[in-house]
Amino acid sequence: MSNRGIVSISIGGLDFELIPSFDNLDRLETALNRPCYEFLSKELAQQRYKVGDIVRVILACASSRTKRYPDWWTFSGIGEAIIAERGKVGDLSVSVAIFISNAITAGSETDIKTVGASDEDVKK
Numbered sequence: 396m397s398n399r400g401i402v403s404i405s406i407g408g409l410d411f412e413l414i415p416s417f418d419n420l421d422r423l424e425t426a427l428n429r430p431c432y433e434f435l436s437k438e439l440a441q442q443r444y445k446v447g448d449i450v451r452v453i454l455a456c457a458s459s460r461t462k463r464y465p466d467w468w469t470f471s472g473i474g475e476a477i478i479a480e481r482g483k484v485g486d487l488s489v490s491v492a493i494f495i496s497n498a499i500t501a502g503s504e505t506d507i508k509t510v511g512a513s514d515e516d517v518k519k
Contacts, residue, residue, distance in 0.1 A: 400414075404487060407479075409459070419498065422455040423495070426456075427452070439488060439495070446474065449484060454468075
């Protein structure tokens with residue numbers, strides 16, 4: 396199965412997915428209180444983001460592969476888990492940038508209608 400546009404991340408030894416969808420874009424803009432393209436072009440691209448913004452994106456948009464979330468799945472808990480892993484903030488900022496880019500460029504390589512569909516599936 397091809398996972399078009401889905402970005403996999405790992406925090407605290409657990410796997411999560413950032414799935415490009417309209418709902419996630421809406422959650423992202425609500426969590427950041429600004430348009431996602433502005434966050435992508437001004438903060439992420441210029442490496443002027445706040446760690447809290449990366450945590451907000453993850454908290455609002457990340458899905459657990461097992462559909463269960465750890466006890467520490469809060470704003471502070473995610474932040475602490477990220478800080479505990481050296482270099483994780485930079486890695487996650489790249490993953491978040493790819494996720495936002497995939498979501499706002501739907502229709503090309505990423506198509507929100509077919510995220511997670513296999514290559515054989517036909518769009519309807």
